[in-house]
Amino acid sequence: MRVILLGILIVIFGACLLCALRAALGPTAPDRIVAIDALIALMISALVLLGVYYRAPIYLDVALVYAFLAFLGTLAISKYLEGRGIET
Numbered sequence: 001m002r003v004i005l006l007g008i009l010i011v012i013f014g015a016c017l018l019c020a021l022r023a024a025l026g027p028t029a030p031d032r033i034v035a036i037d038a039l040i041a042l043m044i045s046a047l048v049l050l051g052v053y054y055r056a057p058i059y060l061d062v063a064l065v066y067a068f069l070a071f072l073g074t075l076a077i078s079k080y081l082e083g084r085g086i087e088t
Contacts, residue, residue: 005053012046033077048080 019042022035044063051059 001054005049009046009049012039012042012049016042029081031034033074033081037074040066
């Protein structure tokens, strides 16, 4: 089971690299926001998998707080962009 978890973590890491690339090269601000939001979701899933791998529930607590803060950050950035009138 540990080999499977490590394999999944490697796939998540590769997806994180692709999301970071999209966030850096995204032509518009909404593209960058979506890429960063996907990157955060991948990092949260990696934290959950690390919690399962090491059998440490602290990773799950950190992932939950990180998800809450990411949600609030995404809302704040979207409201900011909506106020500026940035089109997709």
